[in-house]
Amino acid sequence: MKRGIIMTLLVFVSMMLILVVPLAAAPLDTLNASDPLIPMQAWTLGPPSPFEYTRFDGVFVPGVEPWGNKVYFLGGRSGSATEDSTVWMFDPVTGIYTDTGADIVEDVSNYTASLIEDDGTGRGPAVYMIGGYDADNTVANIGTVQRYYPQSNLAEALPPADDWIVMVADNLVTAMGNAAVGNVIYVFGGWENITAPYFYNGTWVFDPSQPSGSRWTDLGLILSPGRSYIQVAIQSSIIYAMGGIDQYVGGDLVPTTIVEKLDTTNLSAGWTVSAPMPVASAEGRGFGFDHETVGVNEPWTGLAYVVGGGDWSESSAEAMEYLIGTDSWDQGFADLLNARRDHAGVFIPICTEDPNDGLPGMWVFGGHTTSDSPPFGPTEFYPMSCTGIPQVMLIPSYQDGSAIPGATAVYTVTLSNQIGFEDTFNIGYSSVFTITGPSTLGPVPNGSTVDFQVEVEVPSNTNCFEADLATITAEADSDPIYTDTAEIQTSVAPAGVGTLQGTISDSNTDLGIENAYFYINLGDQWYEAYTDPVGSYSITPVNSCEYVGLANAFGYFDKYGLPVNVTIGAPTTYDISLDASMPVLTGDPVSVVVLPDSTDTYNLTLNNKGTGELNFYITEVPSGTYPLPLFTDLSMPKGVDPQVYSDIAAAPDGTTKFIVYMQQQAELSAAYNMNWNQRGEYVLDTLRDVADKTQANLQMYLNQKGVSYESRYIVNALVVDGSLSLVNELASRPEVGFIGPNEAVPAPNPVSIDKTVESPEAIEWNILKITADQVWSGLGITGGGIRLSNMDTGVQWDHPALINQYRGWDGAVADHNYNWWDPYNQNTTEPTDADGHGTHTMGTMLGSDDPTDPINAANAIGVAPGAQWLACDGFDNNTGYGYDVELLECAEFLLAPWDLTGANPDPDMRPDIINNSWGGGQAQWWYNQAIYAWRAAGIMGVFSIGNAGSECETAGSPGDNANMLGVGATTSTDLIASFSSRGPAAVTGLTKPNVSAPGANIRSSVPGNNYEGGWSGTSMAAPHVAGTVALIWSAVPELRGDVQLTSWIIEQTAFGITTSQGCGGDLPDEIPNNVYGWGRINAYDAVSMAMAADWDTPWLEFDPFGGTIAPGASQNITLTFDTTGLVFGECYISNLKFEYNDPYVTEEFVPVEVCIGIPIFNINLPIIFR
Structure with missing residues (x-):
């Protein structure tokens, strides 16, 4: 039950916020340390409040009767473990203090409160309070944002999407500093008071005018x-954070x-250090005065104060004066009559x-005197003079x-005359947009x-979301000293919607x-589309604005920075043509006659x-071979992936982790020779060198902003955690x-698992099916000298089927x-597997409890039992996901493994094959x-195609x-298998999978x-497949690192299987097809072909x-024939494979x-003696 109380009382003062209202006064630099101040006054006792609060806050709200020019208090700590929710109002002119009802x-304590003059709701000024500590209910910090509208006497909580959610040590942060500048609230610092405690160093801004769920932004300022x-004061839009715990x-x-x-007008400068206080202090109150502070005469300009405070066990009555112009402190200011801390403090500008x-x-x-003492009620004030400094205010x-192009936005401004006499006021305007209003x-x-x-x-010629900041000036006709300014920001709204189409x-x-x-x-507004079979696209509806566009397609060069102006009504047509190389090779086929034991040349x-531009690469292969297409360097997208914007919008704190890929990527083609x-050393050095050079300026920029980051040289990228503004x-x-986003990839899970522990079957059926056992027994090859790896859920390193193969x-x-390596820091000292999936896949690659005699092993579960293994944990045990950031870290580790401390990467320790x-x-x-x-370093990556089922076009990345x-x-x-994608x-339309292998009812470790x-x-x-590659490279070391040719061998020797499903237009007898690829692999045939060639x-x-050939240019390819030792009258045949980056041929x-x-x-006709 609320008490109806009206009594004489003094004003409640803001906890950490000093209201800044315009006033004409001397400029800041007129005050020097030696200037005489006005005569020293003394703090004076005021009437006690009807309540006794500590750890609370309140705000002076300017305005008109009956609600304006009052101070409002939003409850507080009324006892050691109780809080009161009453909203009180104090009239500083009449001295009447009222329970508003x-x-x-x-009801919380340890909260902060701020005045927002216009939050966009049309309800008038509002007092916002953020978070706090609930001592009498949940006994925990809470993040609720609440507001009170004096004009309607309405108190409400904002939706949970707007909660303060910053956590330290798994607890919400409370007791933050805060300051309202320009109708937004800056929140910084704080602590969690539950465990250690721990202190927070971040800075956020809360903008109540934004849509719910998008009001918080992490500024990244530390x-x-x-x-x-x-203790907080504001001077000319500069926030001073003074002392604290x-x-x-x-x-x-x-x-x-x-x-x-x-400086809120220059946030890029971040927090900068000023002169320290002469006495350590916290839990006191700050005050600031400058040429914009109403009701203070000239000698107070450029001063700030810290009043009261102390430490945890003792309170202080000291008031310290700070001279901003000289960045110095003075302890000679009058002290409070009562030592106190956790009190309220506010400047009343009347x-x-x-x-x-x-x-x-x-x-x-x-406030109170110690942490355990009860709150007390005596109020004190320090009188200040306003003689000769009356005021006019624009409110x-x-x-x-906002308004659409060509339209007009209308605003209402109130002029308040407080200069002491009737006068006429001249009104001036400054704006880029045309602005009109009364001149007097x-x-x-x-x-x-x-x-x-x-x-x-x-x-009419402005684009959406452009904005203009207008300044309005009111000046008294009798004397220009009576002046004030107000600001109006007008944004350009879309005029309507349209349709964007084209080819x-x-x-x-x-x-x-x-x-x-x-x-x-x-x-942060975006649209996207893919073209249909004839190259057409259509996007509707689209806000009518001028956008920047990009277009790309597989095998084509990107176009970006495209100006796209979407109009209202009739569809806007925007056609784009993409460039591509087009190789034409002349001089083939090659048939030449060369003298014995001599050399000759021939040009293609x-x-x-x-x-x-045409990029080409040539390799030599045995006669009759037609290997896999060249590695295609897929074009990097441009701009910002829409998922990043979605992640930020969904994040309660308005920030997300994202990956910034640099425009320049490393060119590694020289490694193939x-x-x-x-090649391992070259790839590592080149990647790091390119990253160091291209990331340097961006790293410097992020350092200056206090933003943390991690470098990923394998993709020349920086991992950053930030807000929408930082992304842009x-x-x-x-x-x-x-x-790009930090996507979450689900941890791999089998489609079905029979958890029954099975007895061994000697050589498992799947090993027999791919004929790996015949490679062991018939060719004597088990994978010796080759290193296998996986990026999975980890591996039990000392499993009986794996320990002897562990490097x-x-x-x-x-x-x-x-x-x-474990990038999640779940187990950093030795390989472990909390899931089992990684141990199972490693077992299929090389598992055997007798790798020296795999034919007779009791548990012959792996394809290449003579190989060795290493591993990286790609997945978080707690969330069940792998994240792009950590998966890239694993990729980097396997490119050049480092020690357990993360130092000393050594590419000579890299694996040959990585199963994914x-x-x-x-x-x-x-x-x-x-x-x-990986491929440039000679590492083969093998990937599962996915378990998305039997529909066409389900192959996964x-x-x-x-x-x-x-x-x-x-x-x-x-x-x-029914589940096989x-x-x-x-997008690319490539035939997938490439090959198939046993994947149903597999027994392993x-x-x-x-x-x-x-x-x-x-x-x-x-x-x-990974194990089969190990067998091939073990048998033919010359092929080690030749990813492309090895892939081709596996494809060409696979057991071809046809299908009538018809995915991608497959014919019933077509091989390869989009169900089996080239077919089920055959290890014996693959190794035999490799050994025979x-x-x-x-x-x-x-x-x-x-090399690279410019459009319209050509390149001679010189073939050199050396017939030394070759037999006269005989002919020899080889093949050259040309691979291109074009969308038409790709290989020749x-x-x-x-x-x-x-x-x-000189005619190439041979004379051959038989």
């Missing part, structure tokens, strides 16, 4: 150190003398004729609105107000491109008939190519350096650059990309030294092996024949 929804109970020692909170300031009534003046009341001092008002009687309208015309075509053929991607954005000419050790700032930088085990001692039984989404770009680095060997799953009868790949069957999924299939033709050399096979004889008349 309103209650705050959540207090140093983090602290709570900060920054340590917890022996059960006491210890105050500091540190002072930092934040002028009366009584110089001793504290109007204007600094006021404090309530509100800031407001905003009056005469206006003293003490009266008058409303007037201001119209701002939005030019994306090939600039070489003028034909439409299917599945081309088109994206437009303006700030490669022409680029296209509109884009090096040996194994050289980074996206505009020239060195930034693309900003870190020498039979007696384990060394996990360079062999294990995971994935998510389709046509994902983010991992492609990492695979490019990364396995659906052009550069990945994607693996489907088959049963024991060589039927496709099908092709073709989204699981944690606990056990074995389990019944596991099914493409996760189980992919390790068979002559992979190096000693009589043929060519130069160059690759050129037969090369040399016959040993005598050329006749």
